[in-house]
Amino acid sequence: MNKIIITLTILMSISIYGQNLGPISIIDFVKIKNGNIKEAQYYYEENWKRFRIKAQNQSHINSFEFINLNNKDLKSNDFDFILITEFKDSEQLKNVEDNFQKVMKQIRPDGPSFLNNKRPSDFRESVFSFKVSTNNENLALKEEVLKIVSNIINFSKYYTSADYDALANAYCKEGVILPPGADIIKGRAAIKKRWILPEGVKVPYHKITPTEIKIIGDYAYDIGYYEGTTIRKDKSEVSFKGKYLIVWKKEDGDWKIYADAWNKIN
Known part of the structure; x- marks a missing residue:
């Protein structure tokens, strides 16, 4: 795999004894399938990002970032996009499903918009997704x-x-x-x-x-x-x-x- 050094805006945290001490980030690594780059970019620009802008405005999430490695000379053979959604604490993360359902109904009541009628299973593969938390004293560990x-x-x-x-x-x-x-x-x-x-x-x-x-x-x-x-x-x-x-x-x-x-x- 090519070495990837990316400047991300990830704020990380550590939880001790169940206390909420700071933000928690969910990071998704996505690979494009079958060369469907336009369909994948359209989906994330017109759905993923729009949903998160609305969610951030309504204080359902702390921040988000969409990183297209194909546009940043940071090529990887293993994934094309890095998707980051940051929550201010575990309580906000716990309510993410209900909150995003509300946001999606507000923006697209008939469901997500697709290019060339291709669904996510046609153009993307989730390499993996995980939660990131680190010591508050080391916020630059992205x-x-x-x-x-x-x-x-x-x-x-x-x-x-x-x-x-x-x-x-x-x-x-x-x-x-x-x-x-x-x-x-x-x-x-x-x-x-x-x-x-x-x-x-x-x-x-x-x-x-x-x-x-x-x-x-x-x-x-x-x-x-x-x-x-x-x-x-x-x-x-x-x-x-x-x-x-x-x-x-x-x-x-x-x-x-x-x-x-x-x-x-x-």
């Missing part, structure tokens, strides 16, 4: 969040391409993994050995979807889901999915996995 996102995407690429050296280097030198039903495995060499697939087995598809990332100083935690497909030696395919918790640590300007725990969802 670029750090994107570095973590980049590393999350690259992890899947390393796994599906069987690049086990790169996969091991995604972890700290003293990194640990906690596989389900197994002992703790520590250190890059041991982690690499654990990830190497048996001969004749492949994982052609692997996707990690974070639902929340929180940065606190030089550490961060990342909660979400993973999914994938395994091709066995006999050429049969089996799908898998699960949930995970990762602790990231910043080392030499980059974010590495310090601890990685996961388990499958049946």
